Amino acid sequence: MKPILEIQNISKRFQINHQGVPYLSLRDKLSTLFKPAGKKEDFWALRDVSFEVYPGESIGIIGRNGAGKSTLLKILSRITPPTSGRIVSRGRIASLLEVGTGFHQELSGRENIYMNGSILGMKKREIDKQFDNIVDFSGTEKFLDTPLKHYSSGMQLRLAFAVAAHLEPEILIIDEVLAVGDAEFQKKCLGKMEDVSKSGRTIIFVSHNMESLRQLCTRGLLLKTGALEINSDIDSVATAYLKNRDSRSQSMSSVKSGISIEEIQIYDDEGRSIESLTTYQSIRIECHFISNVNRDDVTFAICFDNIYEKRATTLWSSFQNKKYSVSPGRFKVVFEIPSLHLVPGEYSMVSYIESRGVEIERIDNLRRTIVSYGAKDFSSIPSIVHGSYLENFTVQIEKDVKEYY
Amino acid sequence: MAEGIEYVIESSRRRIIDLKEIWQYRELFYFFTWRDIKVKYKQTVLGVIWVVLQPVLTVAIFSLFFGRALNVPSAGLPYPVFVFSGLLLWNVFSASINTAGNSMLTHAPIIKKIYFPRIIIPVSSILVALVDFCIAFIVFLMVSVYYHVKVDFVELLIFWPSAIFLMLSGSIGISCWLAALSVKYRDFRFVIPFVLQIALFVSPVIYPASVIGNSLLNYVFALNPMYGAIMFFRAPITSTPLENILVLISVISTLSFLVLGIYYFKKTEAYFADIS
Numbered sequence: 001m002k003p004i005l006e007i008q009n010i011s012k013r014f015q016i017n018h019q020g021v022p023y024l025s026l027r028d029k030l031s032t033l034f035k036p037a038g039k040k041e042d043f044w045a046l047r048d049v050s051f052e053v054y055p056g057e058s059i060g061i062i063g064r065n066g067a068g069k070s071t072l073l074k075i076l077s078r079i080t081p082p083t084s085g086r087i088v089s090r091g092r093i094a095s096l097l098e099v100g101t102g103f104h105q106e107l108s109g110r111e112n113i114y115m116n117g118s119i120l121g122m123k124k125r126e127i128d129k130q131f132d133n134i135v136d137f138s139g140t141e142k143f144l145d146t147p148l149k150h151y152s153s154g155m156q157l158r159l160a161f162a163v164a165a166h167l168e169p170e171i172l173i174i175d176e177v178l179a180v181g182d183a184e185f186q187k188k189c190l191g192k193m194e195d196v197s198k199s200g201r202t203i204i205f206v207s208h209n210m211e212s213l214r215q216l217c218t219r220g221l222l223l224k225t226g227a228l229e230i231n232s233d234i235d236s237v238a239t240a241y242l243k244n245r246d247s248r249s250q251s252m253s254s255v256k257s258g259i260s261i262e263e264i265q266i267y268d269d270e271g272r273s274i275e276s277l278t279t280y281q282s283i284r285i286e287c288h289f290i291s292n293v294n295r296d297d298v299t300f301a302i303c304f305d306n307i308y309e310k311r312a313t314t315l316w317s318s319f320q321n322k323k324y325s326v327s328p329g330r331f332k333v334v335f336e337i338p339s340l341h342l343v344p345g346e347y348s349m350v351s352y353i354e355s356r357g358v359e360i361e362r363i364d365n366l367r368r369t370i371v372s373y374g375a376k377d378f379s380s381i382p383s384i385v386h387g388s389y390l391e392n393f394t395v396q397i398e399k400d401v402k403e404y405y
Numbered sequence: 406m407a408e409g410i411e412y413v414i415e416s417s418r419r420r421i422i423d424l425k426e427i428w429q430y431r432e433l434f435y436f437f438t439w440r441d442i443k444v445k446y447k448q449t450v451l452g453v454i455w456v457v458l459q460p461v462l463t464v465a466i467f468s469l470f471f472g473r474a475l476n477v478p479s480a481g482l483p484y485p486v487f488v489f490s491g492l493l494l495w496n497v498f499s500a501s502i503n504t505a506g507n508s509m510l511t512h513a514p515i516i517k518k519i520y521f522p523r524i525i526i527p528v529s530s531i532l533v534a535l536v537d538f539c540i541a542f543i544v545f546l547m548v549s550v551y552y553h554v555k556v557d558f559v560e561l562l563i564f565w566p567s568a569i570f571l572m573l574s575g576s577i578g579i580s581c582w583l584a585a586l587s588v589k590y591r592d593f594r595f596v597i598p599f600v601l602q603i604a605l606f607v608s609p610v611i612y613p614a615s616v617i618g619n620s621l622l623n624y625v626f627a628l629n630p631m632y633g634a635i636m637f638f639r640a641p642i643t644s645t646p647l648e649n650i651l652v653l654i655s656v657i658s659t660l661s662f663l664v665l666g667i668y669y670f671k672k673t674e675a676y677f678a679d680i681s
Contacts, residue, residue, distance in 0.1 A: 014679070074678065075414065076414075077519070077520055078414055078520035079516070079517065079518070079519065079520050079678045080675070080676070080678045080679055081414070081415070081416050081675045082414065082416050083416055084416055085415075085416075086413055086414065086415045087413065087414040087415075088411065088412075088413050089411065089413075090411050095518075095519065097518045097519070098518045101514075101515055101518045101519050102515050104440060104444060106443075106444045106447045106448075107440065107443060107444065111440075111443065114436065115436055115440055118432055118433055118436040119433070119436070119515065119519055119521070120519065123432060124432050147447075
C-alpha cells in the first residue's frame with residue numbers, strides 16, 4: 001500500500017530580525033539600503049524531518065513547546081511553505097489548527113456554519129446535507145438566528161467544533177483543539193474523533209494530553225528542537241516524552257530551607273522500581289532527602305496534580321499525625337499506598353515540607369507520572385471526565401429485585 | 406483514499422494563477438462576498454439604501470460646486486450625468502483598493518490558520534464593490550433617462566463592457582499588488598487613502614480630459630488605469646472622439662498593472678502567514 005502522505009526531509013528556517021518586529025517598514029528598508037544588512041539570525045524550526053503516513057493511521061505528534069509541532073502542521077496544511085524538502089499527499093487534507101476559523105461575530109449561528117464550513121473546504125452542498133447533524137451536535141438550535149456575539153464562549157466553541165467534526169477529508173490535521181471546553185464536551189469531541197479514525201480516515205493529532213493521544217492514536221512522533229527524535233508506537237513515545245520532560249523540569253536542589261530532595265522512587269508491591277502506575281495498584285513512594293540543618297516539627301507531603309492543574313490528592317504526614325525532627329544528613333521518607341485510587345490519566349507530582357506550620361520547601365513538577373487502568377479490554381475505561389478519585393467498588397445484581405418501571 | 410488526488414508541497418511554487426485550484430474553491434468567492442455584504446449593512450437603519458444614497462449625494466454636491474458654481478466643462482453632457490459616469494467607475498476602483506489593499510491584514514487570523522488560494526480575498530473585496538456598482542448603475546441609467554441623454558447603442562455594446570473590464574483589471578491588479586505590499590510594509594495602510602484622494606483629482610472624473618492642454622502632461626495622465634475605463638464608458642454618450650494614443654497608453658498601463666500586480670501577489674503569497 002502506498003503511503004497517503006510522504007514527508008521527505010522537511011526543513012523550515014525562520015530569520016530572526018534583531019530589531020524585534022516581524023514586519024518591516026519602508027524606513028527600515030531604506031535605512032538598510034546603504035548600510036550592510038542588520039544582524040539576522042537563522043532559526044531552524046524544523047530540521048530534516050521525514051516520515052510516512054499510511055491510510056487509516058492516526059498519528060500523534062508530541063513535543064515540548066517550541067519543538068516544531070505547529071510549524072510541521074502549518075507546512076502540512078500548506079499555510080507556510082517548507083524551506084527545503086517536499087511532501088507528497090495522496091488525499092485531500094483538511095486542517096483544524098483553530099476552532100472557528102473565519103467566525104464572524106455579527107453573523108448568525110446559521111450563517112457562521114456556512115462561512116466556517118466553506119473556509120474549511122466544504123462545498124455548500126455538503127454543508128446543506130450535514131446542516132442538521134451539525135446543529136444537533138452543537139446543541140445550539142435555539143440560537144441559530146442569533147448573532148454570534150450574543151453566544152457564550154462555550155457555545156461558540158461547540159458550534160465551531162460541530163462544523164469541524166463534520167468535515168470529510170481523507171486526511172484530518174488537528175492541533176490541540178480539545179484542550180478547551182468542558183469535560184463533557186471534550187469527551188464528545190474525542191468520541192467523534194475516534195469515529196472519524198475508525199471510518200478509515202487518516203488523522204494527525206497534536207496534543208499535550210497523553211491520555212487522549214493514547215486513546216486516539218496508534219503511532220507517535222516525538223519532536224525535539226525541530227528534529228524527529230522517535231517514530232514509534234504511541235505508548236513508548238509518550239513514555240519517552242514524559243521521562244524526557246521530568247529530567248529537565250526537576251529543580252531539586254535548594255539552599256533556602258537547608259533540606260532538599262535528592263531522588264524520588266516508586267516501587268510496586270514486589271519491590272520493583274516503576275515509571276508508570278496502575279489504578280488500584282499497591283505502591284510505595286520513597287523520597288530521599290538531604291539536610292544541612294537541624295529542624296523540628298517537620299512534616300512532609302506528596303501531592304498529585306491532574307492535567308488541569310487541579311490537586312487530585314495529597315499524602316501529608318500530618319494526616320497521620322506524624323511529625324519529625326531532622327538533623328544534618330541523609331534520610332528517606334516512605335509513603336505506602338495499599339490501593340491507588342487515582343483515575344487513569346497523567347499526573348504531576350508535587351512535594352512540600354513544612355516546619356512548625358510554615359512551608360519551608362516546595363518542589364513543583366517533581367515528577368510526571370501516568371496512571372493507567374489495569375484491564376484494557378473493558379468496555380469503558382475511567383478517565384478524568386469521571387472525576388479524580390476512583391472508588392474501589394463491586395457491582396452485582398441480586399435476585400428478587402423489583403423491576404424498574 | 407480518493408483516486409487521482411496527488412499533490413506536492415515544496416518550497417518553490419508556481420507564480421502563475423492555478424485556475425483549476427481556484428475553480429475548486431469557487432464557492433469561497435461567494436461566501437466571502439456574501440459575508441462582507443451582510444456584515445456591511447448589519448445594524449444599519451437604512452441598509453442597502455446607503456448604496457444608492459452615497460453616489461446620489463456625491464453627484465448632487467459635485468454638480469452644485471463644480472457644475473454650477475465653477476462651471477467646469479462636461480463634454481457636452483449635463484454635468485450630473487457627466488460626473489456620475491465618472492464616479493460610478495471611480496467608486497469601484499477606490500472602494501476596491503481601500504478594502505482589498507488592506508484585506509491581507511484584516512484576514513491575517515484566517516491566513517495563519519487555513520489554506521486556500523489567497524487571491525480569493527482581495528478579489529472578493531472587489532466583488533463587494535461590484536455589487537454596489539450594479540445598484541448605482543441602475544440609478545445612473547435612471548438619471549440618464551431623466552436628462553434625455555443621447556446614446557449610440559452600437560458603441561455602447563462595445564465600450565461599456567470594455568470599460569467595466571478595464572475598471573476590474575485596474576482594480577484587481579493594483580489591489581493585489583498593494584495587498585501583498587502592505588503585508589510586508591505596513592506603511593501602505595497610510596499611503597493608500599492619501600494617494601486615492603489625490604488620484605481622484607488627477608482622473609477625468611469631475612472634469613473632462615480635454616481641460617489639460619499640455620500634450621506631454623496628457624501622456625502621464627493616461628498612465629492612470631482609470632483614464633481608459635472612464636473614457637470608454639463616456640464614449641457612447643458624448644460626441645467627443647476618443648484620443649486613440651492616450652487610450653492605448655491607458656489600456657497597456659492597466660493590463661501591465663493587472664499582470665504585475667498578480668505576479669507580485671503570487672510571488673509573495675506563500676510567506677504571508679509567516680510575516681502577517
